[in-house]
Structure formats: structure tokens, C-alpha cells
Amino acid sequence: xxxxxxxxxxxxxxxxxxxxxxxxxxxxxxxxxxxxxxxxxxxxxxxxxxxxxxxxxxxxxxxxxxxxxxxxxxxxxxxxxxxxxxxxxxxxxxxxxxxxxxxxxxxxxxxxxxxxxxxxxxxxxxxxxxxxxxxxxxxxxxxxxxxxxxxxxxxxxxxxxxxxxxxxxxxxxxxxxxxxxxxxxxxxxxxxxxxxxxxxxxxxxxxxxxxxxxxxxxxxxxxxxxxxxxxxxxxxxxxxxxxxxxxxxxxxxxxxxxxxxxxxxxxxxxxxxxxxxxxxxxxxxxxxxxxxxxxxxxxxxxxxxxxxxxxxxxxxxxxxxxxxxxxxxxxxxxxxxxxxxxxxxxxxxxxxx
Amino acid sequence: xxxxxxxxxxxxxxxxxxxxxxxxxxxxxxxxxxxxxxxxxxxxxxxxxxxxxxxxxxxxxxxxxxxxxxxxxxxxxxxxxxxxxxxxxxxxxxxxxxxxxxxxxxxxxxxxxxxxxxxxxxxxxxxxxxxxxxxxxxxxxxxxxxxxxxxxxxxxxxxxxxxxxxxxxxxxxxxxxxxxxxxxxxxxxxxxxxxxxxxxxxxxxxxxxxxxxxxxxxxxxxxxxxxxxxxxxxxxxxxxxxxxxxxxxxxxxxxxxxxxxxxxxxxxxxxxxxxxxxxxxxxxxxxxxxxxxxxxxxxxxxxxxxxxxxxxxxxxxxxxxxxx
Ligand SMILES: Cc1ncc(C[n+]2csc(CCOP(=O)(O)OP(=O)(O)O)c2C)c(N)n1
Ligand SMILES: [Mg+2]
Numbered sequence: 001x002x003x004x005x006x007x008x009x010x011x012x013x014x015x016x017x018x019x020x021x022x023x024x025x026x027x028x029x030x031x032x033x034x035x036x037x038x039x040x041x042x043x044x045x046x047x048x049x050x051x052x053x054x055x056x057x058x059x060x061x062x063x064x065x066x067x068x069x070x071x072x073x074x075x076x077x078x079x080x081x082x083x084x085x086x087x088x089x090x091x092x093x094x095x096x097x098x099x100x101x102x103x104x105x106x107x108x109x110x111x112x113x114x115x116x117x118x119x120x121x122x123x124x125x126x127x128x129x130x131x132x133x134x135x136x137x138x139x140x141x142x143x144x145x146x147x148x149x150x151x152x153x154x155x156x157x158x159x160x161x162x163x164x165x166x167x168x169x170x171x172x173x174x175x176x177x178x179x180x181x182x183x184x185x186x187x188x189x190x191x192x193x194x195x196x197x198x199x200x201x202x203x204x205x206x207x208x209x210x211x212x213x214x215x216x217x218x219x220x221x222x223x224x225x226x227x228x229x230x231x232x233x234x235x236x237x238x239x240x241x242x243x244x245x246x247x248x249x250x251x252x253x254x255x256x257x258x259x260x261x262x263x264x265x266x267x268x269x270x271x272x273x274x275x276x277x278x279x280x281x282x283x284x285x286x287x288x289x290x291x292x293x294x295x296x297x298x299x300x301x302x303x304x305x306x307x308x309x310x311x312x313x314x315x316x317x318x319x320x321x322x323x324x325x326x327x328x329x330x331x332x333x334x335x336x337x338x339x340x341x342x343x344x345x346x347x348x349x350x351x352x353x
Numbered sequence: 354x355x356x357x358x359x360x361x362x363x364x365x366x367x368x369x370x371x372x373x374x375x376x377x378x379x380x381x382x383x384x385x386x387x388x389x390x391x392x393x394x395x396x397x398x399x400x401x402x403x404x405x406x407x408x409x410x411x412x413x414x415x416x417x418x419x420x421x422x423x424x425x426x427x428x429x430x431x432x433x434x435x436x437x438x439x440x441x442x443x444x445x446x447x448x449x450x451x452x453x454x455x456x457x458x459x460x461x462x463x464x465x466x467x468x469x470x471x472x473x474x475x476x477x478x479x480x481x482x483x484x485x486x487x488x489x490x491x492x493x494x495x496x497x498x499x500x501x502x503x504x505x506x507x508x509x510x511x512x513x514x515x516x517x518x519x520x521x522x523x524x525x526x527x528x529x530x531x532x533x534x535x536x537x538x539x540x541x542x543x544x545x546x547x548x549x550x551x552x553x554x555x556x557x558x559x560x561x562x563x564x565x566x567x568x569x570x571x572x573x574x575x576x577x578x579x580x581x582x583x584x585x586x587x588x589x590x591x592x593x594x595x596x597x598x599x600x601x602x603x604x605x606x607x608x609x610x611x612x613x614x615x616x617x618x619x620x621x622x623x624x625x626x627x628x629x630x631x632x633x634x635x636x637x638x639x640x641x642x643x644x645x646x647x648x649x650x651x652x653x654x655x656x657x658x659x660x661x662x663x664x665x666x667x668x669x670x671x672x673x674x675x676x677x
Contacts, residue, residue: 046477046655073386088429098477098654109479109653126439126479127411160410188411190387196410215611319449335648338617345640346674 016238021288023065023220025056028080029276030305031089035110037094039255040304043313044320045098045109047255048125052080054250057275058183059084061224062151062243065232071119071137073130074149076111077183078123081153085118089308089337106318107326121150127188128154128161131180136174138240149235151179156244157188158186159202164208171240172191172210178240179231180206184215186270190261206242218247218274222282247272354537359507360530363393363469365538367431367509371401374429375609378513380407380468381416381433390435391471391530413439417468418446421520424466424672429515437472437486437524444489444521467514468522473529473564474482474612474651483658485563485615491591491624495522499593504534504656506549506589509542516565517545519557526564546593550602554582556676557608560599560625561633562588565612565663581676591621596628603629607638610672614662617645644671 002140032051038044049109052059066072066085074081079096083089087103095102098111103113111125121137126128135149158164159182163280171178182202186193203213216278218226224245233242248270252259261266283289324334355363358540371377379394385408388395398406408414411435420432434443447468474483475639490498499514499521501507507525514521543549551566552573561569566587573583584602588595603609613622622643629641646662 009495036533045655046479048476048478048482062516063478098656099654106654106657107480107650107652109477111479111481112653125479126442157411160412189383189385189390191408191410195386195408217617313367317656318652318654320660322651323647323649338645338647339661341617342642342644342671342674345642346677348673 014093016286016288017064017225018279019058019130020282020285021225022276024060024064025044025221025276025299026082027089027103027301027305028052028056028083029060031083031093031308032079033304034309035093036086036094036255036308038097038312038326041313043097044105045050045096049096049110049255050253051251052077054271055183055218055245055247055273056080057224058153058181058216058245061221061245062228064225065228066149066151069146069148070117071121071134071148071150071239072121072153073121073133075127075130075158076125076155077154077155079110079151079186080112082113082115082120082123084119085120087115087118089305090311093308094315095310097315098317099312100322101315105322108269118349125197128158128163128194130154131161131164132167134171134178134180135157135176138171138178139174142178145237149177149179149232150179151232153183155188156182156184156186156193157196158182159205160188160196161212165205166241168206168209168240169212176240177235177238179228179235180240180242182210182242182244184244186251187188187211187253189257190259192262203242207264210240212244214240215244215246218245219275219278220273220281229351245290247275254298318348354535356533356535357504358530359501359504359525359532360391360393362504362508362536363511363525364395365398366508367394367397368400370512370515371397372592374515375405376427376429377431378405378407378423378428379431380409380420381479382409382411382435384433385407389433390608391527393469393530394433397639397675398677406610413442414446416444418450420452420466420468421446421451421464424464424520428528429465429470431467431515436466437470438484440470440486440489447495447496447520447522450495451498455519456495460470463518464520465512465518466520467511469525470519470523471525471527473526473528474658475564477653477655477658478527481530481651487524487591487615488615488620490524491621495519496592498524499589500524500526500563500591501589502526502563502587504532505536505538508536510539510589511633511634513542513545524563528564541575541582543589545597545633546590548589548595548598550584551585551587552585554584555606557582557610557672558584558586558599558602558606559610559612559622559668559672560586561612562590562591563614565614569612569662569668572672575665576672577672583672587651599625599629600633604636608675609633609635610642610644611638611676612668613643614643615646616648618642618648620645639675642671642675644668
């Protein structure tokens with residue numbers, strides 16, 4: 001897949017993917033921090049912003065295993081996945097700000113970003129809502145023989161939705177090129193995973209349906225990337241898979257949630273499980289990249305993301321008339337505004353009167 | 354008298370009813386430890402324990418379906434759907450099960466449950482978290498439907514819903530939770546199924562419900578400054594529908610407007626306008642006007658979001674033109 005232009009990963013002379021994975025994760029972290037800042041500055045459309053800080057290894061590791069022709073859907077906490085796939089951070093953040101320049105012209109926002117160019121079939125504000133689409137994408141891939149895999153990204157909370165089990169069953173039954181990627185950040189809002197299911201070994205249920213199933217520790221992005229490659233390759237060959245990436249949601253569910261339902265010690269320990277810091281330490285430890293080079297990369301990314309904020313704030317809101325656009329195909333008439341209908345009724349009245 | 358928010362009133366209604374009736378249980382996502390996504394069930398789990406305030410997995414069809422089964426076997430469940438937008442996921446349990454069980458089974462048993470949820474625009478929550486789907490419910494025979502617009506009604510309608518023998522869908526409005534009112538909860542409430550006349554005026558009748566009541570009252574004030582006096586009817590419940598109150602005022606005044614946040618086509622406003630046109634035809638001096646939501650999804654952009662639904666200005670403008 002096409003990686004965004006700009007900073008090339010340092011130390012890429014080695015065979016290791018870690019420098020590139022680090023760079024992707026750092027960009028996600030940096031982007032999400034700026035989204036938080038944008039909210040504080042009152043420049044986001046609403047407060048329903050779900051940051052993926054702490055989950056960067058899932059985004060980087062799994063998208064690294066995908067090919068350009070592959071498609072995917074995400075959940076409501078999908079900024080990082082899309083960015084890792086190669087999204088333009090400016091158009092993403094503009095969408096989060098509800099601006100015309102955003103990927104969906106300010107109609108979708110944080111929870112409904114999509115980009116068909118990068119195979120992003122859509123983020124979703126319905127928990128589990130994007131899962132069955134990958135079964136359909138799998139059917140398309142099979143029929144069109146385009147060798148594409150489709151990946152559904154969702155949270156642990158979505159394991160409560162029946163639609164996941166229906167979809168896994170169909171994918172296994174029909175041998176579809178599909179991966180179910182569960183980002184297990186331990187919480188669905190205030191509900192810890194063990195308060196939502198009696199068997200927290202999530203991959204076991206996938207195995208029961210006849211899929212390949214694995215759980216990995218999201219602290220180590222290389223482990224995630226390796227498991228993802230195994231499962232995506234097998235899916236491409238006709239055996240669908242399920243991958244649970246275990247991580248920790250560093251902050252509240254959405255911007256206004258201060259997580260009163262978990263204690264400070266737990267959060268502290270959770271934030272120690274930082275995949276970005278872990279990868280950074282590894283790079284240095286293995287002598288793959290020098291600390292100074294990483295510092296330079298980090299500041300370059302920080303500058304890129306600062307510019308993204310400035311860009312977003314400078315953008316316009318979509319024009320009011322655009323709200324009638326894209327309900328249907330552009331070749332079809334737009335829905336008639338209430339005002340137009342009323343004008344007709346009230347104008348007749350005036351004539352009669 | 355006490356100053357309460359809409360949210361407090363709902364919480365108090367649940368707490369008071371649960372104190373009186375040990376069969377009432379609440380089940381839904383984040384209703385217990387978290388206290389509800391909008392804080393309505395805050396601390397009820399501390400007061401009534403986890404056997405009565407049940408945190409569920411994110412499994413909407415089964416939350417509603419479990420409520421149906423609990424209601425059939427002696428409990429009085431209050432199921433909570435975090436957003437009315439998830440109604441579609443639960444529609445089988447609601448429309449094919451809850452709504453039809455009494456009828457299909459020849460009157461052997463009812464399903465006395467309440468499905469609490471909230472809807473509407475106002476938080477830039479986007480297309481899947483901002484809808485007004487009351488028409489889906491109103492269109493389904495066998496379901497009752499309450500939509501409180503005031504703090505007092507938030508309390509009383511919920512208490513009354515918890516006494517009804519049949520399934521009640523109770524739709525709150527997300528933009529009203531922090532609204533405050535001085536209320537005397539000891540005062541006798543209007544009977545279940547009765548509309549409230551919120552304002553009397555001689556020139557036109559505006560029929561509405563839920564958050565739009567407040568926009569209509571603002572519009573009525575602006576109209577009054579121009580010498581136009583509106584009668585404003587707040588339906589409070591859409592099923593039962595208090596058509597007698599609507600008829601009485603429309604027949605007297607001869608002009609009617611219906612205001613709803615839901616999409617205009619085949620919506621609640623369409624039903625009300627059709628019924629007024631049919632039943633009050635001989636008394637009408639003008640066509641019945643609908644001011645309702647646009648036939649489009651709701652955008653996350655605040656400008657497009659507020660442009661998608663009626664506001665006080667549009668209501669006042671159209672009312673003024675109806676009388677011109
Ligand atoms: C069908 C549905 N039910 C409930 C919600 C409200 N809600 C939004 S996110 C969320 C928690 C989801 O948890 P998880 O799937 O683990 O994702 P995370 O937020 O942890 O990334 C809930 C309950 C929703 N958006 N859709
Ligand atoms: Mg989660």
C-alpha cells in the first residue's frame with residue numbers, strides 16, 4: 001500500500017520493519033494528541049471523539065499486512081487505523097472538525113470517515129455496524145478474482161453483537177478472504193471486558209466457528225504485525241481469520257469521559273503498556289536507529305501534525321445547501337427542502353386570498 | 354416546589370417507582386456502574402443493587418428481547434437503548450415480539466415493559482446518533498409512545514409508563530437533559546394520554562411534542578409581538594393520541610400547523626396533518642401546514658445539523674405566512 005509521503009523512516013537499511021512501524025505509530029499518536037487539542041480549542045464538531053492512544057500497534061501492525069487492493073471497515077475509534085493505512089491527516093482532521101475540506105465534506109465527522117481510494121469502506125458509529133460489510137467484500141473479491149482481503153476493525157465491545165457471529169459463520173462457511181480484527185482495549189465505555197463476557201479468550205469463539213483465531217499482546221507491534229501477516233495471508237488463500245489485539249485505552253471513552261469507573265493505579269499500569277515507547281526502546285536497544293534520529297523524526301511528525309491543526313482551523317464549514325447533496329446519486333434530483341414545499345403551499349394561499 | 358433538571362426528574366421517577374415496586378428492573382448498556390450515557394440512571398445501582406440495575410453487553414436485540422421475556426414472567430423491566438438510532442437493531446424484538454404478543458396469543462398475556470431511549474439533534478453526534486425515529490414506533494400497532502418535553506412530564510410520564518399494561522416506548526430528547534424547571538412533583542399530573550395546552554391564542558393552533566415544544570413556544574412569543582396569538586398543544590404521548598384536544602382547538606380556530614423534528618415524509622407530522630385535514634375539514638380556513646425535519650440524514654457539521662430540523666425562526670416565519 002502507498003505510505004504517505006514525507007518523513008521516510010530512519011534506519012531502513014536493515015531488513016526490520018520496526019522503523020516503519022514505529023513511524024506509523026508515532027504519527028497516529030501525534031495525530032490523536034492534536035485531535036484532543038482541537039477539541040479543547042472548541043474546533044471539533046461535537047465531543048464524540050474517540051482517541052486511539054494506546055492502540056497504535058493494532059493500526060500499524062495490521063495495516064502493514066494489507067495490500068493496496070484490500071478493503072476495510074472501522075469502528076468509532078478508527079482515526080489511527082485510517083492514518084496508518086495512508087490517509088491524509090489534513091483531510092481527516094478537517095472531517096473531524098466538520099469542515100467542507102474533510103474526507104466526507106463535514107457530513108460524517110470523526111465516526112464516519114471513509115475513503116474509497118484507500119479501500120476504507122467506512123467508519124461506523126454503530127457498534128458492530130461495519131462488520132458484515134467485509135463478508136460482502138469477501139464475496140466481491142471471490143467473484144471478481146481480485147485477490148483482495150477485507151478487514152473489519154472493531155472493539156472488544158462489538159463481541160456483544162450477534163452480527164459478529166453471523167458474519168464469522170458466513171466467512172468460515174464460504175471460505176472468504178476476510179479478517180476480523182478486534183482491538184481489545186479492555187473497555188467498552190465503562191464496562192471492562194470481563195464484565196461483558198464470561199470467556200475473555202476472544203479468539204476461541206472464532207476457532208469454534210472454523211476460522212483461524214489468535215490473540216496477541218499489542219504492546220509489541222512486531223508481534224501484531226507478524227500475526228496479522230499470517231492471518232491476512234491465510235485469508236487471502238481462503239481461510240478467514242480473527243485477531244484480537246490486547247491493549248489499553250489510555251484515556252476516557254470519549255472526550256468528556258474522565259473514566260471514574262477505573263482507578264488511578266490501573267490507569268497508570270495500563271499506560272505503562274505503551275506500544276510507541278516500547279518500539280522506540282527496541283529500536284535503540286537493537287541499534288537499528290539512534291535516539292537522536294528518533295528525536296528528529298518525532299519533531300518532524302509533530303510539525304506535520306501542528307500544521308494539520310492550523311489547516312483544519314482555517315477551513316470553511318460546508319455551505320448550507322450542501323446538506324441536500326448526496327442523499328441519492330448526483331444524477332437524481334435532491335430531496336425537496338421543507339421550505340420549498342411550504343413556499344408552494346403558502347404561495348397558493350396568498351394567491352387565493 | 355423544587356428545581357430539577359429533566360435528567361434529575363427521570364432519575365427520580367425511576368428511583369421512586371423502584372422503591373414502590375420491587376418488580377421493576379433496569380437493563381441496558383452502562384446503566385449501572387457508569388450511571389447511564391446521559392447520567393439518567395446515576396447511582397441507582399448503589400441504591401437498588403446489581404440485581405435490579407443490570408449492566409448488559411452491547412447487545413441491543415437481546416436487551417429488548419430479554420425485557421420482553423422478563424415482562425411476560427412477572428417483572429416490570431425498563432430496557433434502555435442508549436440512542437434511538439439503535440431501534441432498527443431491536444425492531445424484531447420490539448415490533449414482532451413485544452408489540453404483538455398480547456394480540457397473537459389471544460389476549461392471554463401482555464408485555465408491560467418500558468423501553469427508554471433518547472433521540473434528536475443538538476450534539477453534532479452525526480447521522481447515526483441524531484435521528485428522530487418516533488414514526489417507526491407510532492406506525493407499529495401495539496406500542497405506546499411517550500415523548501416528554503418538560504421536566505414535570507419527564508417525571509410523570511415515566512411514572513405513568515411504569516403503570517401501563519402494555520409496552521411503552523419512552524423517547525427522551527438529548528438536548529433537554531440539562532433543562533431546569535421549578536416543579537411540584539406532588540401536584541396531580543394530567544392523565545396518561547392527555548395532551549397539554551401550553552398556550553392559548555385565537556389565531557392558529559400549533560401541535561407539537563418533545564424538544565420542538567420549546568422552539569414553538571419561542572416562535573409563539575415572537576408571533577405575539579407581531580399581534581399573532583397561537584394556541585400551542587404539547588401531545589406528551591403520541592400513542593395514545595389525544596385527538597380530542599386537537600380537534601377542539603382546531604375547530605374553534607380554523608388554522609393548524611404541526612411541528613416535528615422527525616423527517617417530514619411519512620412522519621408523525623404527516624399523520625397528524627392528515628388526520629386534522631380529514632376530521633376537521635369543514636372548520637379549516639387554510640391547509641394544515643407541516644414544519645418538520647428535512648428528508649435527509651443529519652450531518653456532523655453543526656451548521657448542517659441545525660439546518661436539517663425546524664427552529665423557532667422557521668416556525669414563526671411559516672406561521673406568519675399562513676396568517677398573511
Ligand atoms: C449499537 C451500538 N450500541 C451502543 C453504542 C454506544 N457505544 C459507543 S462506543 C461503545 C463502546 C464500544 O466499545 P468497544 O467496542 O470496545 O470499542 P472502544 O470504544 O473500546 O474502542 C458503546 C456502548 C453504539 N454506538 N452502537
Ligand atoms: Mg473496547
